[in-house]
Amino acid sequence: MCSTSKTSKLAYCIKGTFVHSTDSSPMEILQDHIMGVNSNGKIEFFENARKQVELAKKWRFSESDIRELGSHEFCMPGMVDTHIHASQYSFSGTALDLSLLDWLDKYTFPTERKYKEAEFAKTIYSSIVRRTLRNGTTTACYFATIYTDSSLLLAEIANNYGQRAFVGKVCMDINNCAANYKETTDESIAETERFIKEFLERKYCRVKPIITPRFAVSCSEELLQELGELAKIHGTHIQSHISEAVGEVESVKTLFPNYKHYTDVYDKSKLLTDKTVMAHGCYLSDEELAIFRERGAAISHCPNSNISLCSGHLDVRKVLKHKVKIGLGTDVAGGYCSSMLDAIRRAIDTSKVLYIQYELGISMINNALLGQSVPGRYDSTVYKMGQKIDCSFLHTGSSHSNQQTMPTSKTFSIQKEKYTALSYKEAFRLATLGGSQALNIDDVTGNFQIGKEFDAILVSPCVPGGPFDVFADDTFEDVVQKFLNLGDDRNIKGVYVAGQQVVPLPNA
Numbered sequence: 001m002c003s004t005s006k007t008s009k010l011a012y013c014i015k016g017t018f019v020h021s022t023d024s025s026p027m028e029i030l031q032d033h034i035m036g037v038n039s040n041g042k043i044e045f046f047e048n049a050r051k052q053v054e055l056a057k058k059w060r061f062s063e064s065d066i067r068e069l070g071s072h073e074f075c076m077p078g079m080v081d082t083h084i085h086a087s088q089y090s091f092s093g094t095a096l097d098l099s100l101l102d103w104l105d106k107y108t109f110p111t112e113r114k115y116k117e118a119e120f121a122k123t124i125y126s127s128i129v130r131r132t133l134r135n136g137t138t139t140a141c142y143f144a145t146i147y148t149d150s151s152l153l154l155a156e157i158a159n160n161y162g163q164r165a166f167v168g169k170v171c172m173d174i175n176n177c178a179a180n181y182k183e184t185t186d187e188s189i190a191e192t193e194r195f196i197k198e199f200l201e202r203k204y205c206r207v208k209p210i211i212t213p214r215f216a217v218s219c220s221e222e223l224l225q226e227l228g229e230l231a232k233i234h235g236t237h238i239q240s241h242i243s244e245a246v247g248e249v250e251s252v253k254t255l256f257p258n259y260k261h262y263t264d265v266y267d268k269s270k271l272l273t274d275k276t277v278m279a280h281g282c283y284l285s286d287e288e289l290a291i292f293r294e295r296g297a298a299i300s301h302c303p304n305s306n307i308s309l310c311s312g313h314l315d316v317r318k319v320l321k322h323k324v325k326i327g328l329g330t331d332v333a334g335g336y337c338s339s340m341l342d343a344i345r346r347a348i349d350t351s352k353v354l355y356i357q358y359e360l361g362i363s364m365i366n367n368a369l370l371g372q373s374v375p376g377r378y379d380s381t382v383y384k385m386g387q388k389i390d391c392s393f394l395h396t397g398s399s400h401s402n403q404q405t406m407p408t409s410k411t412f413s414i415q416k417e418k419y420t421a422l423s424y425k426e427a428f429r430l431a432t433l434g435g436s437q438a439l440n441i442d443d444v445t446g447n448f449q450i451g452k453e454f455d456a457i458l459v460s461p462c463v464p465g466g467p468f469d470v471f472a473d474d475t476f477e478d479v480v481q482k483f484l485n486l487g488d489d490r491n492i493k494g495v496y497v498a499g500q501q502v503v504p505l506p507n508a
């Protein structure tokens with residue numbers, strides 16, 4: 001049950017270094033600060049420690065109420081995994097040899113079918129909730145399976161461990177529904193209604209239901225529209241997949257010939273709202289991103305999955321340019337790692353790959369061939385798939401040019417735009433504040449703004465047998481960067497959700 005009192009007392013203070021993001025800065029490092037957390041789990045004050053005496057008088061705390069961090073230790077906001085399949089955790093780290101649609105048929109659907117069994121579900125769901133919490137994921141947006149009862153069990157487990165979460169019962173009624181892993185349209189709608197009703201009766205404080213059409217390839221027009229209605233009636237969040245892989249985009253064109261594009265399919269079903277998070281979006285056009293922006297819908301960037309299933313790359317810069325909300329997701333088990341630290345690293349890697357491609361001109365050529373606009377072009381032509389273009393303006397005389405493979409019947413002029421890869425600070429913001437914005441919970445969590453709930457990780461960079469070393473010359477920025485690039489759960493000494501310490505785990 002969710003209980004918050006109108007009057008709140010100070011519960012405890014933390015003193016030391018805090019690292020977080022704001023709208024104006026991807027990373028602020030605030031050394032020698034003191035934070036007060038109240039009995040409702042909210043941040044009551046956050047000030048320079050110079051003000052400790054004054055604050056102690058006002059809030060009536062003594063030295064013994066303060067938890068003082070060690071010299072290299074710091075607190076950062078808990079990470080927000082905006083897209084993770086709890087039900088796929090059992091095979092994470094395996095089965096990465098196929099592309100999306102075949103991967104779903106061969107590995108994913110047969111595994112998800114097992115969640116009809118409550119005992120099996122309980123084992124895997126407990127493991128993923130424990131694992132993600134240990135890795136510092138304070139908020140997770142989960143896909144479960146088509147089975148209502150075991151999806152409700154995932155919600156109960158997340159609630160029991162104190163994780164903030166969205167949990168979705170998956171809906172799918174057409175195609176790619178391997179034998180015994182499908183529902184009729186009516187079943188899917190009725191079970192989603194039951195899921196929401198029983199979920200809301202449990203009155204969890206920080207675990208919420210989310211409407212979950214798997215993706216347009218496995219949902220009929222009728223199901224999508226009914227789910228859009230249900231989301232409207234109950235005011236629930238919505239999650240799905242969009243434009244992840246070329247084969248999937250092509251299937252959607254065939255299945256929904258009367259729609260302008262993939263985004264239009266969801267938009268016409270009222271599934272794009274300011275409480276929607278869509279995973280991937282690698283192949284969204286400028287026009288589609290403009291619709292996302294208008295609706296306030298968000299994208300979950302899942303770089304590990306995009307690389308592991310050879311789906312494509314999301315251009316985060318392009319999404320940010322369109323002012324579309326964006327967070328990071330692990331997308332277990334298309335993504336093989338359940339740690340958001342991995343999502344940060346892969347997001348940077350992907351961005352660097354795009355930088356290399358831009359430098360070589362490859363990305364521009366690929367975009368042109370996919371019928372999308374070409375960044376920095378002078379003309380306004382949108383080149384169609386397979387259209388012949390002359391790429392000789394790129395790398396004239398360079399051995400890196402792929403002009404040999406390009407037909408040369410049409411010429412267009414292009415000015416190369418400068419492309420900047422994501423910095424580790426920007427990736428840190430995506431994993432924390434960005435994720436909370438994507439899930440539309442940034443009024444509650446995502447950074448250390450006064451009044452938000454204290455969702456945080458206590459990081460201890462120097463642990464015996466830890467994954468990296470800190471040297472005397474390292475600045476605090478270096479230490480933070482080392483943790484983001486090299487750290488793991490050995491460095492995560494404590495995890496807090498709404499002021500409650502949830503890691504170390506019970507029975508760890």
Ligand SMILES: O=c1[nH]c(=O)c2nc[nH]c2[nH]1
Nearest residue numbers: 108214215241305331334
């Ligand atoms: O990465 C993905 N994982 C899935 O389970 C899935 N289903 C549809 N599209 C998907 N993409």
Ligand SMILES: [Zn+2]
Nearest residue numbers: 083241279331
């Ligand atoms: Zn997914």
